Amino acid sequence: MNDQTPTTNAQVQLIDIGEEQAGQRIDNFLIRILKGAPKTLVYRILRKGEVRVNKGRIKPTYRLQSGDIVRVPPVRLSASQNIPPGQKALQRVQASIIHEDDVLLILNKPSGIAVHGGSGVNYGIIEALRVLRPDAPFLELVHRLDRDTSGCLIIAKRRSALRNLHDQMRAHRMDKRYLALVKGQWNGGERRIDAKLRKFTLKSGENVVKVSDDGKESLSLFRAVKVYTGASLLTVKLITGRTHQVRVHAASLGMPLAGDEKYGDTGFNSAMEKLGLRRLFLHAEQLSFEHPKTAEHFTISAPLNDDLQQVLENLEAV
Secondary structure (H helix, E strand, O other): OOOOOEEEEOOOEEEEOOOOOOOOEHHHHHHHHOOOOOHHHHHHHHHOOOOEEOOEOOOOOOEOOOOOEEEEOOEEEEHHHOOOOOHHHHHHHHHOEEEEOOOEEEEEEOOOOOOOOEOOEOOOHHHHHHHHOOOOOOOEEOOOOOOOOEEEEEEEOOHHHHHHHHHHHHOOOOEEEEEEEEEOOOOOOOEEEOOOEEEEEOOOOOEEEEEOOOOEOOOEEEEEEEEOOOEEEEEEEEOOOOOOHHHHHHHHOOOOEOOOOOOOOHHHHHHHHHOOOOOOOEEEEEEEEEOOOOOOEEEEEOOOOHHHHHHHHHHHOO
16 A cells, blocks of 8 residues: 555544533544544535534534534545554653643653644644553643644643633643743843734745734743853743744844744854754743642643753853
8 A cells, every 4th residue: 555545534423522522622623533634624524514513514613512413424534644653653752751640641742743743744742642542531732832842741631621721821820931042142131022923824835923013912031041152041931822932032032042944043053053953942841830630739840851951061161
């Protein structure tokens, strides 16, 4: 079988929605059920009415309710769209788990692995976890990290936990801290960056984010941890969580992130590569929030990966 041989994803499925699935948008539910299906296919079958809830057509924004019966049609995928994660990738994801309890699973996400499949990516963290935990009734991303970003990533094991954490994020009650290496030497103390951000899609299909007066409200707090020759290690607290927010806000200061091929500085990236940097220097170091089950204050930290730590040691020696 070659990579383009089409395969059928089951037959017509009639799925009873329970409490754990209730509240989830139908489009996100289908992306999970139709493993490997591109989002364009999911939205096409919704638009054509091939997906039904309680025998009726629904919009992609419909939120499932307990007791709903969802009709999912058979879909045809190329084998290249249905490639499961390999054993090495599964071991890497398993080894990255830094906390697990009844309702949460938290990883120190490796750089280079997307959080979910789609847009040319066969699988991501969430698909790998579903392979590792085939009996888990519910596993959903609470938030996202860019593919090249490492660090703390929360997976909800209960629908109630997902709703609770999303409520905290909307109310800005989840504290997110990143470590970022940027170009230049930071002067002064903490700096508040509130440049509005807007996402654009290029003709190539690539998404880029730019500072724009008609963009969405965005707020980051930058503070220096260590200043080196020609570079600074910053801690960044995100108040909002826009796409590429740290990267674009840093670039707007004229201090782009090391290893950032989209918003960065070619000369600076080259210099950092000579010091051993092989990827974007952005790490989700710490998350603090109210635990959705115990209601107690909960803080989780992910240590800086060895490869990034080595770059800092090399900078120290310059």
